[in-house]
Amino acid sequence: MMRIVFDPAEQEALRADARELAGHDPRIAYVLERLAGEGVDLDRVTSWEDLRENLGQPPLDDSAPASNVA
Numbered sequence: 001m002m003r004i005v006f007d008p009a010e011q012e013a014l015r016a017d018a019r020e021l022a023g024h025d026p027r028i029a030y031v032l033e034r035l036a037g038e039g040v041d042l043d044r045v046t047s048w049e050d051l052r053e054n055l056g057q058p059p060l061d062d063s064a065p066a067s068n069v070a
Contacts, residue, residue: 002042011036 006014014036022029049059 003039004042005039006036 014032018029018032018036021032046054052059
């Protein structure tokens with residue numbers, strides 16, 4: 001199993017953000033706390049292309065307009 005694990009400073013930063021957001025958006029706070037504690041299981045990550053396909057969107061290609069790129 002492959003997993004991204006955050007170092008102690010990163011974990012504390014995620015937990016500080018979770019505490020700050022807890023009153024405004026508890027769902028995001030929960031996700032940040034879980035990321036801090038558990039990291040990211042790379043075996044359970046879905047690729048961007050698969051997400052687009054699951055939503056019925058066409059695949060991205062180089063000729064697509066880049067107006068939605070941040």
